[in-house]
Amino acid sequence: MSFNMLVLTCLAYVIVLFVVASAAERAASEGRASWLRSPVIYTLSLSVYCTAWTFYGAVGYAARSGLEFMTIYLGPTLVFLGWWVTLRKLVRIGRENRVTSIADLISARYGKSNLLGVIVTLLCIAAGAPYIALQLQSISQSFTVFVTDPSEVGLTADPTLIAFWTAIGLAFFTIVFGTRTLDANEQHPGVVTAIAVEAVVKLLALIAVGVFVVWFVATGPADILSRIDAQALPEWHIQPGRWTGLILLSAIAIICLPRMFQVTVVENTNDQHLATASWAFPLYLFLISLFVLPIAVVGLELMPAGSNPDMFVLTLPLYLGQDGLALLSFLGGFSAATSMVIVASLALATMVSNHIVVPLWLRVRSTRNLDSGDMRLLVLSVRRLSISLVLALGYFYYIITGGSEALAAIGLIAFVGVAQMLPALIGALFWRGASRTGAALGLVTGMALWVYTLFLPSFGPGVFLTAQVMEAGPFGIAWLRPYGLFGLTALDPLLHALFWSLFLNALAFCLGSFLSFPSPMERVQGALFVNIYERTGPARSWTRPVAEAEDLLPIAQRILGASEAQSFFRAQAALQGKQGFLPDITPEFLEALELKLSGSVGAATAHAMLAQSVGTAVVSVEDLMAVASETAQIMEYSAQLEAKSEELTRTARKLREANEMLQKLSVQKDAFLSQISHELRTPMTSIRAFSEIMMDTDAMSPEERTHFAQIIHDESIRLTRLLDDLLDLSVLEHGQVQLNVAPVVLRELIDKAVRASNSVQADRKFRILRDRDPEALEIVTDAGRLTQVFINVLSNARKYCMSDDPQMQIKVRQRKGMVEVDFIDNGTGIPRDKQALIFEKFSRLTDEMQAGGAGLGLAICREIMHNLGGDIAYVPGQGGAAFRVSFPLVLQPRESQSKPAEEQTEAAE
C-alpha cells in the first residue's frame, strides 16, 4: 500500500473522530447528552488502558513469554472485581471534591498541599514520557511495516520523522478537543466519546484478525490449541515471581495511571456506571486478550524467522495477502495509540497547569496587581503549551532510547513509575492518620529509587548510567548496583525495582505519617476523604471570612468567565435569600466557591487564590476544636431535647392521671352533694309533715301532741348532728382542726369510751375482753379526739354485731413508736366487697333506720386518725369485724400533724 494512501486513511479516520467529538461536544452543551453519559460510553472510555502496547505489544509479549502477557489484563480485572472496596470510594471522593487529576486528589487530601501536587505531576510526567514514546514508536513502526512499496521506502526509512509528525498531529487534536473550554468539572464529553469510538475500532480490529487466524488460517479452536502446544518454548514457563508481581503491578497501574484516573474518576458522572464497568471492562479486556496467543502462535509458525513479533497483528494479514484486514488492523493500532496519547497528554497538561504553572504565576502576580486579566485564557494557554510539552518529552524519550525492541518493557517501566503513588493514594482513601510529610517522603523516596533502578537504566548503558556503573555499581560499590540494590541480585530487574521502590516508599510514607503532626487543613481533608460515605455536610475549611463579595467576584470571573461567575454568585445569593449578585461571605459560600474554582484549577490553587483575597481566614487547630465542640453541642442539645421530650411524655401521663382523678372526684362530689341533700331532706320532710299536722289538726290529744313534738325534736337533733358531723369532717379534711395534745394514759381513754358507748342500745349486753396491763401506756395525743374514734368503733359494734352472745375484744400493742389498738367483735364481720367502702362518706352497709346515723362516722374517724398522725383500718379474717386504730405514741405537735393533713389533702384532690 502506498505511503500517501496510508496517510490519507489516517487523516480520514481522524476527521471522523473530529466529527464525532464535536457532535458530542455540541450535544453536551445543548444538554441532550444523556446518551453520552451512559455506562456503555463510560466502560468503552476505560479501554484507553489498552494502548498500542496492547494492540501490538501483547502479541509480541505472548510470542516471547507465553501466557505472561495476560498478567497485564488480569491485574485490572481484579481491581474491577473489587470495585466495591476501592474504586467506588475513589470515584465518590473524586466527584464530590471535583478532583481534576490524580495529583489534585493527592494534593487535596493532604491539606491542599501544592508541594505534593508538584511531586506527583513530575512523577507522572517522568512515567508518562516513556509511555507516550511507546505509542509514537508503535505508530511509526506500523507505518514502516505497512509501506512495502520500494519506491516509497525512503519516506519511511526514518521512523523518527513519522513519530515527529504523529506527535504534532496528536498534539493538535488534543488541543482542539481537550482545551476548547475551561470546563467547570474538567470533563470532556467530546474526547470521551471519541475515545469510546476508538475503543470499538481497536476491539473490532483485533477480533477480526483473531477470527481470521483461528478460523481461516487454522481450522478452529482445537487446531489452535494444538498449534500453541507445538510452538510452546521453554521460555514460556510461567515464572512465579513475575506472574504474581506483574498481576499486582498492573492492578496498581490501573488505579494510578494518570490517564486511567482521568477516565475512571474525573470523567465519571454516576456510581451506577461503575457498577456496569465492574463486569463490562473485564469483559472488554477478556475479549482483547482472547486472540493474542493464537495470533502470536500462528505468526511464529508462518512468518519468516527474525520478524518482529510486536508487529504480527499487522504483518500477518499482510503476509497472507489480506490487505483490507491489514488496513483495519492498522487503524486499530492507530486508534489505540491516539486514544492513549490524547487522554494521557490531557491529564498531564491539567496537572502541569494546575500544580506548576498557575501557582507560579499567582506567586509572581501577587506582588503586582492581583485582579487584572482573564485567567481562563492563561490557564488554557498553559494547558495547550503543556500538551505540546508532554508530547515533546515523549518524542525525545523515543529519540534518546532509539526505540526499544520490546514494547512491553517500556510500558512496564511506566507502570512501576506510577505505582509510586499507590501508598499515598491508599492512605488518602483509608487512613486518616496519613500525613502530608509522610506522603511527600514516600513519593520522593519511591521516585528516586524508580529513577535509579529502572528509569535511567532503561535508556541503555552509556546514556545516563555508564556500563561500568551498571556492572559494578557507582564508585565500585557493589551493593549500590542499579539492578542489584543491597545485594538483591536474584530478582528480575523489573521486580527488583518494583520491590525496592514500593517497599521503601511505603516505609517512608508510614514513618513520616507516624512522626509528623498534620496541619488542621490536612486533618479536615483527611476526615472528609476517609469518611466520605458518612458525610453529613461539607467540612468547614473557612471560618473567619474577612473579604467582601465584591473582591471575590473578579477572581471568580477570571477563572470561570464573567457570565458563569455571575450566575454562580447570583444563585448563591438566592440560596441565602438575597437579591442581586453579591451573597454574604459565609463559610458555606466560600466552601462552594472554592469547590467551583477547584473544578477548573485544582484544589490547591483554588484554595491559595481564595486565601490570598480572603486573608488569613484559613482554619487553625482552634477552629477545628470549635467545629468539634459545635458538633458536640449539637449532639448534647439533641440529647437534651430527647430528655425533655421524655419528660414531657411523663408530665402528660401525670396530667392524664390527674385528669382522671379529677373526673372521679367530680363524680364523687356530685354523689356527695346529692347524698347531703338526701340526708338533710329526710328529717326536714318529717319535721315539716308533723309540724303541719300539729298546725292543721285542732283536735289533738296531748299524748299525740307530745308524740309529734318528740318526733320533731328527734329529727332536729338528727339534723343538728348531721350538720355537726359535716362541719367536723370539713374541718378535719382541711387540717384546720385544733388539737389539744397532752399526755394521757391510754387505759383511761378506753374506759371512758367503753362507758360512753354503753348508752347505745343499752339493752344489749356486751362482754368486753381486755388485757389491762398493755393498756397502761402513757401517750401524748389529743385525748378527746382519740376517745371519739374509740366510741365510734365501739358503738358501731354494738349496733351491727348480731351475735347472740356479743363480745368485744380490745387488744393494745406497741410497735416502733406506734400504738395499735384492735377492736374485734364476734359478729359476722364485713363482707369483702364492702370493706373498701366503709370509710367513705355516707356509706352504710345496712338500712338507715336501723343504724340511725348519717354514715359519716367512720369517715370522720379516718380523718381524725390522719390528723393524729395515725390511721384506722379494717383487719379482715379475725373472726368478726375488726378495726385497727394506730397512732404514734407521742404526737409531734406540728410536722406529724400537718403531714397526714397534707396527705389527706392530696388524697382528696
Add this chain to the structure above:
Amino acid sequence: MSTSTPPEFLARGSYRIRRLMDAARLLPVFCFVLLILPLMRASPETDAPPTASESVYLFLVWFGSILAVFLISRGLRPALEKRKDDLAKSED
C-alpha cells in the same frame, strides 16, 4: 451524627445486600488465588510448558469471575441507588 446504634439484626432484603457486599469484597481475593494456581502445577522445566491447557484454564477462570461480578453488581444496584450512606455507614 445520630446517637442511635444501628440495628443488630436486619430484614431479609438488607441482609442479602450486606452479604453481597461481602461477596464483592472477597471476590478479587478468591480470583487471585485461582489465577496463581498454574504456578503450583508441576511441569518439568526443560520441556515445553502446557500453555494450551493453562490458557484454557485461565480464560475459563477469567470468564467465570466476570460472570460472578456481573451478578454481584446487578444485586448491588439498589444499594447504590438509595442514598448509599445508609447501607455503607457501618461497613468501613
